[in-house]
Ligand code: HEM
């Protein structure tokens with residue numbers, strides 16, 4: 001009964017807003033409007049949004065809940081907005097759950113655009129790049145090697161590899177940010193991030209974002225989210241305290257040291273407002289929330305595609321054997337020499353194209369009146385770049401739904417994809433992700449042949465309602481140690 005009442009109220013409100021909105025915008029040349037307002041209930045939203053382009057073109061308006069948004073579905077429109085007119089579209093809408101999870105918006109991923117935000121992103125980015133340049137690669141290699149040892153101990157039994165990747169990527173971020181890879185901390189952070197994502201993705205929170213006044217009603221989901229945020233903040237604060245107590249000026253052990261000292265430097269200089277310790281706190285949160293499941297999912301998608309395409313896996317292993325020698329389990333190829341493994345590079349590019357794990361990026365907001373593709377975009381408009389849609393654009397990619405790494409090896413190679421977004425809001429973690437994907441896949445394919453357990457192939461369809469991330473459905477894989485086996489491929493075809 002209450003639900004019906006609520007739905008009616010929603011309808012009424014939507015109607016009133018529609019009329020008011022249309023009256024306000026009557027003189028503008030706006031993108032075409034898609035009728036209806038239940039689009040969010042569509043499974044596989046990015047694909048659905050792409051399908052609408054057949055009648056409306058690459059850019060249109062759509063009602064998501066009570067909010068009018070503009071959706072961009074092609075590389076051209078996305079780059080026009082986010083690169084050429086980046087300053088017009090670098091904002092983020094301030095929706096209720098964002099405010100709750102990002103301490104009053106001192107956050108990189110969810111914070112609105114400002115000079116202070118820019119300084120915050122720059123501080124975090126330089127700490128990350130410094131780490132990557134000096135010491136991250138050997139760590140990532142070592143953690144990956146330990147991971148492979150653990151997998152080897154499974155002796156070819158089926159493993160739920162997604163979970164393993166999720167711990168591995170969490171361990172990497174943990175080491176990078178806190179200089180700590182102890183199991184207790186890694187597990188605490190891993191569980192905390194999972195809990196946070198789960199409560200945030202819950203429908204009771206999602207509906208709150210679409211119909212903000214519902215926050216005045218009791219909502220157990222909201223209570224759980226607050227708990228998850230408090231738990232997260234306790235963990236991060238403890239680490240920050242530990243770092244401040246033991247830090248030596250001019251030296252840094254990890255990203256937190258680096259950022260804390262960067263803050264001090266910034267205080268002396270004249271700057272746009274002030275960065276505080278709260279900013280470092282939220283950078284850490286962003287690294288964990290943005291950096292663990294995304295990378296783990298991408299690795300899982302890579303494994304899933306390789307299970308479906310044993311011929312590509314075999315070519316990848318031949319490429320590795322050619323560069324490293326067949327039994328050289330401790331020989332390595334540094335990331336800077338990745339051009340020596342063109343097929344692996346192309347395979348990573350193809351996985352990121354077909355399954356960009358943040359398929360609709362994060363919503364952007366027009367910071368001032370602007371235009372895209374000749375259409376007027378009023379200030380405050382929420383703009384959604386459909387990255388996955390752009391990657392499946394038939395006018396750009398040949399047979400876009402096919403997994404064909406070779407498309408990136410062709411002499412006149414395809415344009416690059418946009419899995420990390422572009423412009424001012426480009427993913428902060430991109431350089432780290434590329435390093436991780438390379439190192440992990442080199443080690444994994446060098447050490448094991450990936451086989452489907454009892455011939456059961458994973459589904460290549462994402463979870464139909466997956467919230468912000470393109471999640472893979474749970475699956476298992478057998479990791480058959482290479483070198484030990486005679487003719488793993490013969491074995492594979494028996495099954
Ligand atoms: C395969 C892995 C990943 C993919 C595909 C990915 C993709 C993306 C995308 C599409 C966005 C939104 C861009 C936009 O709003 O236009 C984003 C933002 C962001 N990502 Fe990633 N990401 C990945 C991993 C990571 C990692 C490892 C980190 C941290 C170490 C990270 C940190 C961030 C942050 C902080 C933002 C917000 C940037 C901003 O608002 O300016 N991401 N990412």
Ligand SMILES: *[C@@H]1O[C@H](CO)[C@@H](O)[C@H](O)[C@H]1NC(C)=O
Nearest residue numbers: 338339345346349408413416
């Ligand atoms: C890897 O592949 C991408 C996509 O084709 C290409 O743009 C890039 O130059 C390649 N990198 C190397 C080092 O070969």
